[in-house]
Amino acid sequence: MKAIQSLGVVARLAASLSVTVLLASCGGGESPEGQWYGQLAPDRQLAGVVLGDDSYYVLYSRPGEETLAGVLIGKGAIGQGMTSTSSATDFNWEVPVARAAEVKLELNPRKMAVQGTVRLDGTPPRKLSARHDAEAAYADSIAPIVGRHTGTVVFALGPRPGTTFNVYANGAVTTELNGCKIVGQVSRRQDEAAYDLVMRLGAYPCFAPGAPFFGVAWYREDQKKLYAAVALPAALGKQAIGFVGTKQ
Numbered sequence: 145m146k147a148i149q150s151l152g153v154v155a156r157l158a159a160s161l162s163v164t165v166l167l168a169s170c171g172g173g174e175s176p177e178g179q180w181y182g183q184l185a186p187d188r189q190l191a192g193v194v195l196g197d198d199s200y201y202v203l204y205s206r207p208g209e210e211t212l213a214g215v216l217i218g219k220g221a222i223g224q225g226m227t228s229t230s231s232a233t234d235f236n237w238e239v240p241v242a243r244a245a246e247v248k249l250e251l252n253p254r255k256m257a258v259q260g261t262v263r264l265d266g267t268p269p270r271k272l273s274a275r276h277d278a279e280a281a282y283a284d285s286i287a288p289i290v291g292r293h294t295g296t297v298v299f300a301l302g303p304r305p306g307t308t309f310n311v312y313a314n315g316a317v318t319t320e321l322n323g324c325k326i327v328g329q330v331s332r333r334q335d336e337a338a339y340d341l342v343m344r345l346g347a348y349p350c351f352a353p354g355a356p357f358f359g360v361a362w363y364r365e366d367q368k369k370l371y372a373a374v375a376l377p378a379a380l381g382k383q384a385i386g387f388v389g390t391k392q
Contacts, residue, residue, distance in 0.1 A: 176251060176258075177336040178282075179362055182274025184262065188213065190274060191371055191388070193362045196335030201360055201373040203386050206238065212298040213238050215373045215386045216262065217359075218247060227260065234264055235375065235384035237298050242382035247272075279366065280337040286315055286330055289339065289363050293370045295389020297321055309370065309389050317343065319387075324350035330361055338362040343374050343385065357385055 180192045184204045192202035199219040206213040214237055220230020227250045234245040249260030249272070256276035261269035283289075289311050297307040299321065310318045317328040328343035343357040359374030368391040375384040 176256070176276060179277040179280040179337055179364065180258070180274040181277060182258075182272070185271040190272070191364075192216075192274065193336070193338045193360060193371075195333070195338060195360070200232075203371060203373055203388065211303055212296060212386050212388060214298075215375075215384050216245060216247070217373065217375055217384070218245070220247065232262075233375075233382065234262075235382070235386075236264075237300070237302055240300070242384070277364070280362075280364065282337045283332065283363070286311070286313075286332055286339060288365060289330070289361065289370055289391070292392045293387075293389035294392055295370075295387060297385065297387045299385045300383055307387070307389070309372070309387055311370075317341070322349065326350075328357075333360075341372055341374055352380075355380060357383075359384075 176194050177196055178194060180194065182190055184190045187207045188204045190202050190204040192200060194200045198221050202216040203212060204214055204216070205211060215235050216232050218230050218232025221228060227248050230247050232245040232247050234243045243265045246263045247260065249258045251258050256278065258274050260272050262272050263269040290313050291311060293309040293311070295307060295309070296303050296305045297319065301322070304321055307319060307321065311330060315329050315331055317330050319326050325346035326343050327346065328341060330339045330341050333340055339361045341359050341361045345352055345355045347353050355376060357374035357376055359372065361370060361372040363370050370389050370391060372387040373384065376382070
């Protein structure tokens with residue numbers, strides 16, 4: 145599942161990775177902020193990022209495939225050596241509805257690894273495991289992601305392979321889905337290996353012209369893979385967009 149390890153759901157690791165709080169409370173280890181890669185049962189690959197405000201975005205694949213299936217977005221913190229619980233929203237494009245999720249994780253600070261479960265409404269818990277990518281670069285500008293990225297976008301109507309995601313030197317971002325032009329802006333964060341990302345839908349045939357999607361993007365430089373996950377504010381509905389692509 146190299147692709148999702150390549151895009152795998154977006155920002156904090158799928159479950160609830162704390163940040164400095166857990167380190168300050170227990171001492172030792174490294175900060176869990178940054179990029180994480182691992183598995184979500186059954187046989188799904190995941191790629192995620194944990195932000196400095198305890199929020200997380202996790203992209204995951206279909207079982208046994210490289211096709212992106214969903215993104216888990218939440219916020220929470222965990223302590224070392226104990227299981228902590230956080231709430232999240234699961235945007236799974238195999239199911240036409242966003243669902244509440246309960247995430248339980250335990251962090252091993254020495255190995256920088258997490259083990260835990262994700263439970264969706266009406267389903268048994270699914271096991272999750274991931275490791276922190278200590279090699280992920282903490283870029284001091286958006287320069288590493290400037291360029292053309294080709295890959296797959298996934299949203300409410302399913303995956304769209306062959307999509308181009310353009311990032312310009314001024315931070316502007318453009319892409320297109322089913323004739324719907326989407327523009328946005330990416331900017332560097334101060335606290336981890338990720339970028340803030342805002343996208344807005346264009347005019348018709350976009351389903352909600354002008355609707356803003358907020359989230360993050362991150363770049364796995366050793367694979368030249370760009371990941372992105374954004375979602376509508378809750379007041380506007382439960383919709384999200386995920387992307388993974390290779391820099392050309």
